[in-house]
Amino acid sequence: MPEFFPRFFSCLGVPRSLHSSYDPAGGLAGSSMKVPDPRVCIAVHDLFFRLTETIERQPHPHFESASRMQIFHRSANSLARVSIVAATFALTGVLWAAYRIDQGAFITDVGVAKDQPVPFSHKHHVSDDGIDCRYCHTSVETSAFAGLPPTETCMTCHSQIWSNAAILEPVRDSYRTGESLAWTRIHDLPDFVYFNHSIHVNKGIGCSTCHGRVDQMPLTYKVNTLYMQWCIECHRNPESYVRPRDQVFNMAYQAPSDQAQLGRHLVAEYNIQSLTDCVTCHR
């Protein structure tokens, strides 16, 4: 591929300024590029010439004088056409790549577990031990912020079990010194977005709808991009995502086959509004 372009351009006619440094024996002076086979050059040249021939044979009378003193080599026409086609493909490619990168884990961190002071496993604590979300995330029903457990909450159990585990040393250290643990944020909204947990939970949006099966994550990662497009999808169609209030903290909840009907019913019952005003989240 890297060799294609010099070959390609040389077969279309190398600009005169380059001809002077053209060395038939070894290629471009000072470069390691190989000179293409002259036969290939001619063949490609002919192909493009024929493609453009029909148009150029009959110069418009108005341009007659101009065509006599032609500035560009005839091949320039072909070059122009190819460039346009190529540029379109290239631009599409770049946009596609940018989109993929933008949606991909590199930018969104979807599926990426981050370093934490303690490799806390939701899977162990939720699935194995059966601890409810709200045991640690105490303010999820009353505040915008779901709440992160104070060290004291960890120590309710870990002063008794695994009390000597090396892996829990940062927790014990925090409890001893009064210095907080600094957890890395997984779900990090931009500062101009104001999300409120309590209203979503109270209106029947389950934890797993946004956070995925946290109960099956040994290390926590996010499963959704948290892009506005993703938020708006639910804000426009809450009936597709809402679940009964008593199922909000059920991590294994599966939407029933009649979600469309159930959703409509719950939206009416819970008085759920489809809020798509900007100031719902931005202020």
Place this chain on the structure above:
Amino acid sequence: MNPRNYWRSFEELDQSEEFRQFAADEFVHRIPAEADAASRRKFLRLMGASMALAGATACTKQPKETIVPYVRQPEEIVPGNPLFYATTVTEAGLGTGLLVESHEGRPTKIEGNPDHPASLGATSPQMQASVLNLYDPDRSQTVLHDGIFDTWERFTAAFSGARDLAGLKKGEGLRILTGTVTSPTLAAQLAEFLEMFPQAKWHQWDPCGRHSDYAGSVAAFGAPWNTIYHFERAARIASFDADFLDPASPGGLRSTRDYTGRRRDAAQDPSSEFPRLYIAESTPSITGGMAEHRFRMRSREVESFADKLMSGNGDPYASIMKDLNAHRGESIVIAGEYQIPRVHALAHAMNQALGNTGKTVVYTDRVEANPMDQTASLAALAADMRAGAVETLLILGGNPVYDAPADLDFVGALQQVKLRAHLGLYANETAEWCHWHLPEAHYLESWSDARAWDGTASIVQPLIAPIYNGKTSHELLNLLLNRTDLSAHDTVRGFWQTQNKGADFEDFWQISLHDGVVAGTTFPDKTPPAANVPPASAAQQTAGIEIVFRPDPAVGSGADSNNGWLQELPKPPNKMTWENAVWISQATAQRLAIDTGDVVELALNGRKLQGAVWVQAGQADESAAIHFGYGRKRAGRVANGIGFNAYSVRDSKALWHGAGAEVKRISRGYSFATTQYTQNMEERDPFRVATIEEFRARPGFAQPEGEGVPPPNLTMFPMWQYPKHKWGMSIDLTACTGCNACMVACQAENNIAVVGKEEVAKGRHMNWIRVDRYFSGPASEPEMYFQPVPCMHCEDALCELVCPVAATVHSGEGLNEMVYNRCVGTRYCSNNCPYKVRRFNFLLYSDWNTQSLWGVRNPDVTVRSRGVMEKCSYCIQRINAAKIKAEEQNRPVRDGEIVTACQQACPAEAIVFGDLNDPNSKVARRKRQQRDYGLLEELNTHPRTTYLARLRNPNPEIGGA
């Protein structure tokens, strides 16, 4: 519509060509490019280089953020939900109850305590701004010994030695200087101190305290009395230079509530008598703006005005006296702090003669502990210091080196003292001249207590541990009393334990803390003896110009000058920011051939200062007003070196006005930064006013009529429906005094940046709500009106039509939304806004670097960056919070549940916000009043913010009203 001409400056009144050009610009463009730090050329040059970088930075990932939970979470804290604590702020010693919002232990916003009599929920601009001082990076952060860092322990060691030495001489040579003290605990400590050290002395000095009020009551009654005025009961008020609506004056918030409350009620209820206010004053105050009849005169002429009024002869005195006599027991005569004691005695005598005593004017004991003539007290201290009689001086708060009267030469005297220690929030001018300086705890970090202007005691409760290990006066007194281990908390609690007469102290204490008032501590009314009026003062010097001293309307006496919110707050009568000036009248300016922007040298009693002149409409002729609070040298980065120090020509014998000054010009061309002369709505009729008779005769006077007024709901399309909520605001101009409390409240609530004088001069101030001031009538005797202007949230908003990126759009509840993250900064919206309420971040105004200032930010509002438009959101964060709360409780939002920041602060209850879909809501009921009108309604914008027109009640017997 009544034909009135409104003007804002003399240039506008004259309609000069220069003014027309100036007014045509939305932003001031005639600033030379070289004066502009980021000129267009420079910007383009820089932009070329930074374009590539800008493109690259847009692709960066979000930075890593951490969540830091508590180690042991306090029980009452729910992260994300603010808590409110009751505490007390003191101004010149007098307490006002507050409720302070705290986010995870970080105080962010001050609100008034509705249960406290001095506040009733309102706050002054200074109170609102006081939270910024807490986080001020220039606050004193460490103990200083001879200007070098030292420790509290070493200070206590050094000072204990001096105390013990003084103790051997029964305290001789030991002096304490405080401000006005109303704190019962501190008073008890000081009493104990004076008992322990009988030869020691306690001096007091407050540069803007209640000097004349004290001396006036002594002159009238032979003993100090405290006067309380009930403006809600008064139909007629005569004010001798009393600026009782100034929210910083004693009981000022309550006076405003009472006075404007009566006006609001009377506007609706014809059976209630609309109050009428007469005022004689020298320099325009907001009280003067509310007056029906304002008599413009030099301060020293107010005495003869009062005398003539008392005699009741001549014009207009006979008419006023007749009016007052017709309302016996229902009128108030009030003398201001800026008048001499004799005028106060006259007012007391007139109230007694009018039968007002015990009805509209009641008397109690003085609320100050150990009330005294503070000027004499400070003079005595200075004399003793100079005589070498003072060995140890402890200055508890205050800044006498800066604010003592100039004739006392306090600095010179201070240097004769062997050991000087200063406790202060800032290492200020006084700290510079003291051996020891101790950082003081801010009131939001302190345990203390205070009495309000009516005697009601309340506890000062801290919201945060002292950030810089500051100490309180209580702790310093404990050091003197040799009880160093007793904390301020234990001292205050211990004092109230001795006061509690009920059964359970713990209950009493918790209730007092929770409610923010100590029940049953309001002073009972007492009847004073007959007032005695001292003989008229000897003929005064009348030649030369009179100098009138006033605390600055924004920064006050100067104690909290280092506060950007207050510095950028426009002074009500002239909308000047960031400095003080010499205010003189137009006639005097013409006589002296000087003009606004001339720098003059002002000489009074041989002392001189230099300041720039502002020709002020409404200022008395041959009178110059200068304001305290400026000319600071060691205030901090915000206030250092701006304006001039008016204390430098103040004399202890004439605290508030001095005669015989000379004014001479020394240069020209000084420029001020004012706010109302840019961004205007010229050739329109924004303010509407009528007398009460006109209103009763034609209740719809405020409604537009005639040509060019579109019929209501003129549109090609069907009117948009707002089925759920329909938010709206009503502002009652009959109540609004123009005190600016709303502006600072908005700034605190919405993280509004401070831009500095240069940017204000370019019309780039950021306040979301501004208070416009209009003059009406002749240039010599203008009426002054105020009009708060937030975003109108037009239903057909012109800004929305022109935004190319839909960054400003309409919500389903009729809010005009501003979406910062969409805004690309074209400024088309601002250009198209007829109300000029949009504010653009031309530069990075928000301080993102000073870490201590992060604490003051409201976490519920985005901190805006450069290149983004912003404007009033109707406090959308409060709307959303209330809606979420209501939804969670499965009920509709109650009327009055959503209170905008401006509404909450307003002492006049002029602003009401609510749901227009609810016909019984307060705002809907207000908008049904006939005085309701919209600003620039003829543009068919359908503003959601509307006004209730101003009503006046002039005396028909007095001409020219």
